[in-house]
Amino acid sequence: MSLRLRGLAVGYRGKPVLTGLDAEARRGELTVLLGPNGTGKSTLLRTLAGLQPALGGTVHLDGTDLTGLPHAERARRMAVVLTDRVSPGQLTVRELVGFGRHPHTGFSGALGGHDHEVVAWAIDAVAATHLAERDVSELSDGELQRVLTARALAQEPGLLLLDEPSAFLDAPSRVALTGLLRRLASERDLAVVVSTHELELALRVADAVWLLDRDGVLHTGPPEQLALDGLISATFDTDELRFDRDAGTFVLRSEATRTCRVLGPDAAVLRRALTRAGWAAAQDGAADAEIRQTGDGYLGLADGTTTALPDVSAVISWVRTRPEPAVRRADPAAVAGVTDSGEGRPLRSLYADHEAIAEAVRLTGQRHGLTAERAALRWQTSLVTRLWSIAVAADGVVPDLDLLHYRLDDDAEVRLSLPEPGGWTAQDVTPLLTRLVAVEHLRPLHAALCEVVPVAEELLWDNVPADLTDRLDVPGPERGDRVGVHVP
Numbered sequence: 001m002s003l004r005l006r007g008l009a010v011g012y013r014g015k016p017v018l019t020g021l022d023a024e025a026r027r028g029e030l031t032v033l034l035g036p037n038g039t040g041k042s043t044l045l046r047t048l049a050g051l052q053p054a055l056g057g058t059v060h061l062d063g064t065d066l067t068g069l070p071h072a073e074r075a076r077r078m079a080v081v082l083t084d085r086v087s088p089g090q091l092t093v094r095e096l097v098g099f100g101r102h103p104h105t106g107f108s109g110a111l112g113g114h115d116h117e118v119v120a121w122a123i124d125a126v127a128a129t130h131l132a133e134r135d136v137s138e139l140s141d142g143e144l145q146r147v148l149t150a151r152a153l154a155q156e157p158g159l160l161l162l163d164e165p166s167a168f169l170d171a172p173s174r175v176a177l178t179g180l181l182r183r184l185a186s187e188r189d190l191a192v193v194v195s196t197h198e199l200e201l202a203l204r205v206a207d208a209v210w211l212l213d214r215d216g217v218l219h220t221g222p223p224e225q226l227a228l229d230g231l232i233s234a235t236f237d238t239d240e241l242r243f244d245r246d247a248g249t250f251v252l253r254s255e256a257t258r259t260c261r262v263l264g265p266d267a268a269v270l271r272r273a274l275t276r277a278g279w280a281a282a283q284d285g286a287a288d289a290e291i292r293q294t295g296d297g298y299l300g301l302a303d304g305t306t307t308a309l310p311d312v313s314a315v316i317s318w319v320r321t322r323p324e325p326a327v328r329r330a331d332p333a334a335v336a337g338v339t340d341s342g343e344g345r346p347l348r349s350l351y352a353d354h355e356a357i358a359e360a361v362r363l364t365g366q367r368h369g370l371t372a373e374r375a376a377l378r379w380q381t382s383l384v385t386r387l388w389s390i391a392v393a394a395d396g397v398v399p400d401l402d403l404l405h406y407r408l409d410d411d412a413e414v415r416l417s418l419p420e421p422g423g424w425t426a427q428d429v430t431p432l433l434t435r436l437v438a439v440e441h442l443r444p445l446h447a448a449l450c451e452v453v454p455v456a457e458e459l460l461w462d463n464v465p466a467d468l469t470d471r472l473d474v475p476g477p478e479r480g481d482r483v484g485v486h487v488p
């Protein structure tokens with residue numbers, strides 16, 4: 001059972017606006033009529049409602065040809081709610097909804113017991129019972145829209161047609177009205193056809209879509225099918241907006257030249273801010289920058305530097321002010337895993353923990369029978385060698401050394417881990433490598449060691465693995481100078 005259009009032509013004074021329309025709207029389903037301005041949605045609905053003659057073709061409701069039906073008979077089978085503002089005069093809501101019973105009340109127009117029950121049901125169905133005795137002229141646009149829908153329901157039609165019913169409603173009322181129509185369709189076994197410009201909402205809730213494209217061709221099907229076929233994009237995309245098929249929403253087009261990877265639960269929301277700021281969201285592979293969500297905010301990673309960003313405003317101004325990066329975020333898949341330990345604290349916090357360092361050195365001395373100075377050198381070698389092996393594990397990629405975590409085991413060995421794989425890539429990673437190792441780690445580590453045990457900093461620098469020392473020496477003449485490391 002359904003509404004069926006075959007070869008329908010609609011228009012004005014013999015001049016067609018749309019021709020050759022074939023479509024079906026099933027009972028129990030919400031069918032949404034979509035199309036750009038001026039394509040003929042109202043003309044089609046008015047023709048289906050019998051308010052203007054069809055120029056050709058047929059319209060059948062449950063097998064009966066509507067075009068041949070007298071007006072009163074048609075009104076018993078279908079109801080229509082148009083956008084035109086009504087001026088109902090001095091009527092209560094109950095009286096206005098009662099008008100919907102007229103196709104059923106015969107000549108007198110007097111409502112019987114059953115009619116009053118239907119009117120009460122219709123008012124209740126649109127959640128307007130509290131408005132029943134109010135003057136219609138005092139209603140808000142949203143309330144009036146619901147009451148007009150109730151009047152249409154009171155007709156007890158098999159087909160309900162609505163032309164842009166949400167045009168005057170705020171966002172929550174639009175959602176509520178659309179939900180109501182969908183529920184009515186399925187609970188009352190109605191065929192509901194509704195035109196709207198609320199594309200995203202319509203595509204979410206419609207059982208079926210009639211889509212009028214810019215050439216006046218009517219496409220029909222489930223919303224997902226039309227989206228997959230590219231018809232939503234083809235009809236509605238503009239220079240500024242495009243339909244994102246996967247998300248089912250319209251998104252701003254951007255002339256993005258840079259890419260940013262966003263990680264964490266807020267990613268989808270933050271990506272919108274990025275698009276607005278002219279960035280494209282990166283999924284896999286290398287990216288120009290990266291934003292990560294942390295327990296208390298975000299981290300911005302760009303150009304070899306990690307910046308704490310406390311809130312979304314900070315993230316937005318950070319992305320807006322990024323210069324062209326020399327160093328890019330590496331493809332996470334290209335970063336060698338670091339899993340000495342499953343958990344731990346940030347490695348950089350170890351350098352402030354003088355007690356832990358003193359204890360580690362003491363244990364190392366005890367285990368190997370060394371003086372405090374030699375124990376400090378041995379412990380340092382072990383840590384720095386591990387750090388360096390992590391740093392150079394993957395060709396052309398430097399892991400996030402500043403985000404390493406550590407655990408200090410009973411044997412005084414520092415076990416390292418990188419909780420989330422990430423790193424940097426560049427044409428030449430050497431400057432970054434030496435900066436991250438020397439500035440982020442060696443310098444604070446050596447300073448801390450000198451504080452807690454009797455060892456000369458010079459000795460510590462001499463004790464750094466040879467291939468790291470070579471890199472530190474290249475290209476500067478003085479070890480560490482090029483990377484801002486003060487060597488005593």
Ligand SMILES: Nc1ncnc2c1ncn2[C@@H]1O[C@H](COP(=O)(O)OP(=O)(O)OP(=O)(O)O)[C@@H](O)[C@H]1O
Pocket residue numbers: 012017035036037038039040041042043044
């Ligand atoms: N009374 C009329 N006489 C002649 N042409 C009309 C009349 N009403 C509308 N049209 C024309 O018919 C075409 C379709 O108009 P219609 O109002 O059906 O489009 P629509 O898809 O409902 O537009 P919108 O989304 O802007 O409401 C338009 O070119 C319009 O100018």
